[in-house]
Amino acid sequence: MELPKISFYTEISLMMFGFGDSHTPNQETVLLVENIVLKQLRTLVQEALKYSDGKNLKGEELVFLMRHNKQKMRSFVKYLINKQTKSAIQKMQTNVVEIDKIQKPKGPLMEFIERIDETGEFTDLSEFDEIKYQRQLRADRISLALDEKKYLEFCKARCASFCSRDTTQRSLEKLRLWVDPKKKINFKVEALDVLAYYAYQTVAEITDYALLVRMDSKCGTDPLKHLPGSYYTATMFSGKHRFEEPNPDYSTVHSSQPPISVNEIKEVMRRVTSPQAGRLSFGGKLPETHFLFAI
Numbered sequence: 001m002e003l004p005k006i007s008f009y010t011e012i013s014l015m016m017f018g019f020g021d022s023h024t025p026n027q028e029t030v031l032l033v034e035n036i037v038l039k040q041l042r043t044l045v046q047e048a049l050k051y052s053d054g055k056n057l058k059g060e061e062l063v064f065l066m067r068h069n070k071q072k073m074r075s076f077v078k079y080l081i082n083k084q085t086k087s088a089i090q091k092m093q094t095n096v097v098e099i100d101k102i103q104k105p106k107g108p109l110m111e112f113i114e115r116i117d118e119t120g121e122f123t124d125l126s127e128f129d130e131i132k133y134q135r136q137l138r139a140d141r142i143s144l145a146l147d148e149k150k151y152l153e154f155c156k157a158r159c160a161s162f163c164s165r166d167t168t169q170r171s172l173e174k175l176r177l178w179v180d181p182k183k184k185i186n187f188k189v190e191a192l193d194v195l196a197y198y199a200y201q202t203v204a205e206i207t208d209y210a211l212l213v214r215m216d217s218k219c220g221t222d223p224l225k226h227l228p229g230s231y232y233t234a235t236m237f238s239g240k241h242r243f244e245e246p247n248p249d250y251s252t253v254h255s256s257q258p259p260i261s262v263n264e265i266k267e268v269m270r271r272v273t274s275p276q277a278g279r280l281s282f283g284g285k286l287p288e289t290h291f292l293f294a295i
Helices: 009-019 027-049 059-064 070-091 108-116 130-143 148-158 168-179 189-219 230-234 262-273
Strands: none
Touching: 009 027, 009 130, 009 148, 009 189, 027 059, 027 168, 027 189, 027 262, 059 108, 059 189, 070 108, 070 130, 070 189, 108 189, 130 148, 130 189, 168 189, 189 262
């Protein structure tokens, strides 16, 4: 299949590998994920423009879309803090830096979040981040099975994103042209940064859910397969290590794991977009943005 003129195929392929897919993701699957991410970013932009003048888009309007999800807002706050901390360290002339003494970032996005954070929940980072922990645990399990060469490739994949730290300006310009090829919208730099973050999180969640779909397909009638935590940690494995083997062999993680398929991604989207029985919609129509992974 021919790639579009502007494509994030390589970056998404690396990200999917970093999040737990095969080290050689299926090309058709990556293209489908790329298409989903692009559609979701364009939807996010249109939603955010409702809070602006319709032509100029700032980062605040995009961040505002997260106001109903405190967990995602907290993750974004951590992202801002880490980004500002890294920037502060790079500006320090000395090699030794006391992290605790670096001033808490007060950029425009953080100031905006604090203004809308009436209860203090958005900036309360004391709550345990289960999703991040499970992703880190999965990455640790994968790394145990890799030789030095594959481990370095895995580390590179784990660092992939929509905004390369070495070519930030060029990456953001590529992202802008990808989302708005006709240049109808004036994106502020902060808005593009938020979009890059949203795109990254979208790939992460799609991969997470695809692995859950795979786990569900292998469950059969075993009730223990649905134990909390088994989804994220045992998706790529036989499941024996959870109960039977103290020193499991992870050497076949990548050699035997098939890449995420197109059908698994389609099943993810079916579950996300289709109302489920018992959902608390109170009889009303689901909002058009309920299927957006990033918010």
